[in-house]
Amino acid sequence: MGNLEWMIFLALAAATIGLASYLNGKERKKCLSLRLEGIRVNRLVMRLLLDLQQHRGMVNAFLSGDSSFKPRLEKKQAEIENDMSRLDVLRNKGLLTAQRWDSIRNVWQALHNEVLTLSLGDSFRRHSELIRAVLYSLGDVAERSQIVSTCSADAALVNALWSDIPSVAEGLGQARGLGAGVAAQGRCSSVARIKLRFLEEQISETMGWVSADLVNAGAAHEKIASIAQAWEVANQSIHEFLTLLDEKLINVDRPAIDAEHYFSAATRALDAAFHVFDHASDTLERAVARGHAA
Secondary structure, three states: OOHHHHHHHHHHHHHHHHHHHHHHHHHHHHHHHHHHHHHHHHHHHHHHHHHHHHHHHHHHHHHOOOHHHHHHHHHHHHHHHHHHHHHHOOOOOOOOOHHHHHHHHHHHHHHHHHHHHOOHHHHHHHHHHHHHHHHHHHHHHHHHHHOOHHHOOOHHHHHHHHHHHHHHHHHHHHHHHHHHHHHHHOOOOHHHHHHHHHHHHHHHHHHHHHHHHHHHHHOOOOOHHHHHHHHHHHHHHHHHHHHHHHHHHHOOOOOOOOHHHHHHHHHHHHHHHHHHHHHHHHHHHHHHHHHHHO
16 A cells, blocks of 8 residues: 555544544434433422322312411412413423323323312322323333433432332322321221321332442442432431321321321422432533533
8 A cells, every 4th residue: 555545544544433423422412401401300200299199188188178288278279270380381392101190190180179078088089190191201201311322321219219209209208198197086986097007118218229229339439439428418307207106196196196197207208309300400410511611
């Protein structure tokens, strides 16, 4: 091969490598942009989840005889409508599953219109089915924005953030709703006692999954330490609530706490779980934004 041919070969090779590097960089930025959008969308989905869980608990207390929850219900319904309006804008953007979102919208509208005329059991069941659909939507967004070749996030961290922590929150939400109804009625039936004990065990088990996921994620990411610390604080708050659940509702002949105080104690535990979600989302969002800017 002559000098000219050799120079042409080297130039072509350099151009090919440069093009490949440019395309890889462009694909990575696109990928990171998608992840960033996924984090932001799931913040909105989690806000809706939190408000629907609160609505379920308030309705349960109201239908069980505590009329003091009625004004708060109307305010919470307006907040849910606002949550949904913010997500409506994202329906056709590719991360939400349009069919699932339309179903969530329709189910909420029907529930909103009928909720105060439902039986206690029907209200709790319909709320829980709607919340389950929202949890699935959270998973849709996580899958569509995170499981993407070279820029996918650590699987353990994603699992803790968008699967296990929401599962802990839903267990707490159900315990709040059922327990508020029990406290409002002033009695805990054998069926309610069994359900509450099951939820207590389920919450404890899922908390262990979060801890394990954060340990696994920490092996690859030093900055997970701050998330793990936030989770330790939440752990304490949730365990305090579970102790209250045991001592004031499950293991007594009659509830030793009123609906308002029980609801507030459960809400503190839920807020602690959501604080970890927010902190982890902030950490992940900053890391993704830095990668995108690089």
